[in-house]
Amino acid sequence: AQTVTQSQPEMSVQEAETVTLSCTYDTSENNYYLFWYKQPPSRQMILVIRQEAYKQQNATENRFSVNFQKAAKSFSLKISDSQLGDTAMYFCAYGGGADGLTFGKGTHLIIQP
Amino acid sequence: KAGVTQTPRYLIKTRGQQVTLSCSPISGHRSVSWYQQTPGQGLQFLFEYFSETQRNKGNFPGRFSGRQFSNSRSEMNVSTLELGDSALYLCASSLGQGRSDTQYFGPGTRLTVL
Numbered sequence: 001a002q003t004v005t006q007s008q009p010e011m012s013v014q015e016a017e018t019v020t021l022s023c024t025y026d027t028s029e030n031n032y033y034l035f036w037y038k039q040p041p042s043r044q045m046i047l048v049i050r051q052e053a054y055k056q057q058n059a060t061e062n063r064f065s066v067n068f069q070k071a072a073k074s075f076s077l078k079i080s081d082s083q084l085g086d087t088a089m090y091f092c093a094y095g096g097g098a099d100g101l102t103f104g105k106g107t108h109l110i111i112q113p
Numbered sequence: 114k115a116g117v118t119q120t121p122r123y124l125i126k127t128r129g130q131q132v133t134l135s136c137s138p139i140s141g142h143r144s145v146s147w148y149q150q151t152p153g154q155g156l157q158f159l160f161e162y163f164s165e166t167q168r169n170k171g172n173f174p175g176r177f178s179g180r181q182f183s184n185s186r187s188e189m190n191v192s193t194l195e196l197g198d199s200a201l202y203l204c205a206s207s208l209g210q211g212r213s214d215t216q217y218f219g220p221g222t223r224l225t226v227l
Contacts, residue, residue, distance in 0.1 A: 033215075
């Protein structure tokens with residue numbers, strides 16, 4: 001079974017700073033997908049970014065980018081120029097097996113004004 | 114295009130009762146997955162439906178069941194509710210059932226069991 005580990009339960013940074021959230025995963029598969037979802041206080045899960053494992057190029061979406069290290073099974077999320085609206089729980093998720101998405105425990109990110 | 118909708122948003126039940134939650138996927142999406150989110154266990158996969166058939170099921174007891182209709186709308190049912198079933202139930206839809214299909218989530222149904 002796949003596992004996803006997020007080692008930072010909570011992080012706090014100042015507005016406009018850059019922050020990196022860590023995620024590692026364990027799998028024996030070669031073809032899979034990785035996702036970062038954001039869950040603000042409203043509890044709505046919002047897709048932030050996705051990465052295909054077969055692509056070496058790291059995915060980017062505006063201020064959000066990932067550092068995907070397949071051999072190390074690492075998938076970190078970098079948020080540049082952080083904004084107050086970025087305050088949320090961030091979940092790393094693995095998509096590849098037959099059991100839907102496997103989520104990490106989440107990182108609570110707080111952006112301070 | 115409208116997003117995933119879930120009804121009801123909040124529900125309070127007592128132990129032993131049963132409950133039915135509903136999910137309407139994004140138009141054109143044929144796959145619906147359900148997840149349970151609790152503070153202790155985090156997000157856990159319940160089951161996935163595609164073309165009215167359950168394709169995958171997570172490690173949950175048989176009290177948890179679901180179905181999907183021809184219009185892709187899905188319902189999940191929990192019978193003989195237990196206190197531990199209190200959770201946020203999230204529904205997600207995707208175009209197909211392949212691992213490459215991104216899942217888009219609804220706002221969730223908050224179930225409280227007293």
